[in-house]
Amino acid sequence: MRYRRYGRTELQMPVITCGGMRFQQSWSDEPLESIKQSGQENLEAAVKFALEVGSNHIETARGYGTSEMQLGQVLPKINRDDFIMQTKVAPDPDPKKFLETFEKSMEYLQLDHVDLFSFHGINNAETLDWTVRDGGCLEVVRKLQAQGRIRFVGFSTHGGTQEICDAVATGEFDYVNLHWYFVNELNWEAIQLAHKKDMGVFIISPNDKGGRLYDPPAKLKELCGDLDPMQWNALFCLSRPEVHTLSMGVSCPQDFDTHVKMLDYYDSAEETMTPALNRIRSEMASILGKEWCDGWWKGLPEWWDVPGDINVKEILRLYTYGKSLDIVEWGKMRYNLLGNAAHWFPGQKVSDVDPVALKESLAGSPFADRIPEILDEAHAMFNAAEVKRQSES
Known part of the structure; x- marks a missing residue:
């Protein structure tokens, strides 16, 4: 395994994280006696294998159903100095409820402390306010730090770049979990700001949200x-020193194999991934035009400034990569979350709106005249049955 200094925490973070959102039995809490032995044995085997290959950062959340409880059956048996533990709890307008939820996490994990604690889902101004306002959830966490039950404090986010930058700019957090990978480079500004503040940077779901790369189309x-698309995307991310670790949401020990082999190229990450990067960018330009690829996102309004709350920026991102690289199933998965995931994936799908008002909202884009037609094409390409977030499915 390779390790990177995790910002001002000074932790040596493995570049591959053992994520705990896919090997649990259920997305809802269940009694311990209902956990199937085969499933528990699989989870324990995955954790054991992770530690054997040096992926000693174990990451979970109160929102991951039985994940914490199942981990709590194995973690107390491991030398506490041998792993870095992270869990996440969503901020709440009532700090007392937030504390109760944290206590439930610790009860399930059966640990006396976590190394990394994240506010789960600071996705907008409201959830940031619940966290940092006087008397808010962060004050609760500072007391828990003083008691030695939490070492370092960060946040995870599915928010837009400005929302992430606003949270980073508070200076209150030691690290951030966010989305950034080849099919979503828009948050680079937030990573740069986090780097300036010496924060750890954890990349969420580079294999799933990053393009369903475990099931890539033939073109990609x-x-x-010669690289597996998951390996290529990992090298794309790790070629940036500002990035410290990639979440590997494992369902079984074998899920580590492709990424462990990726480490063979770690010392030449940029050199190794660049030829494929050039081919991919060239293919995208040939399909969509270089001008589009170089600036499709410029001047786009936020979803709340568009008639019908259409999330134009997100839809055009899905279109750009889905159309040019054939990653349509990924596009469908993401597109059909719109309207069904609240602040985790805000805004709406394409709908019938006043074309004049729509065009007016797009006035800042150099592609304003083209976008309405592209939105219709994207809807035809991606629209399918509505999708819910995994934790609600």
Whole structure:
């Protein structure tokens, strides 16, 4: 395994994290006696394998159903100095409820402290306010730190770049979990700001949200050449020193294999991934035009400034990569969350709106005249049955 200094925490973080949102039995709490032995054995095998290969950062959340409880059956048996533990609890307008939820996490994990604690889902101004306002959830966490039950404090986010930058700018957090990978480079500004504040940077879901790379289309596999698309995307991320670790949400020990092999190229990450990067960018330009690829996002309004709350920026992102690289199933998965995931994935799908008002809202984009037609094409490409977030499915 390779390790990177995790910002001002000074922790040596493995570049591959053992994420705990896919090997649990259920997305809802269940009694311990209902946990199937085979499932528990699989989870324990995954954790054991992770530690054997040096992926000693174990990450979970109160929102991951039985994950914490199942981990709590194995973690107390491991030398506490041998792993870095992270869990996450969503901020709440009532700090007392927030504390109760944290206590439930610790009860399930059966640990006396966590190394990394995250506010789960600071996605907008409201959830940030619940966290940092006087008397808010952060004050609760500072007391828990003073008691030695939490070492370092961060936040996870599915928010837009400005929302992430606003949270980073408070200076209150030691690290951030956020989305950034090839099919979502828009949050680079937030990573740069986090780097200036010496924060740890954890990349959420590079394999799933990053393009369903565990099931890549033939075109993307061909463009990546000898690299598995998951390996290529990991090297793309790790070629930036500002990035410290990638979440590997494992369902079984074998899920580590592809990424462990990726480490063979770690010392030449940029050199190794660049030929495929050039092929991919060239293919995208040939399909969509270089001008579009170089600035499709510029001047786009936020979803709340668009008639019908259409999330134009997100839809155009899905269109850009889905259309040019054939990652349509990923596009469908994300597109059909719109309207069903609250602040985790805000805004709406394409709908019938006043075309004049829509065009007016797009006035800041150099592609304003083209976008309405592209939105219709994206809707035809991606629209399918509504999708819920995994934790609600």
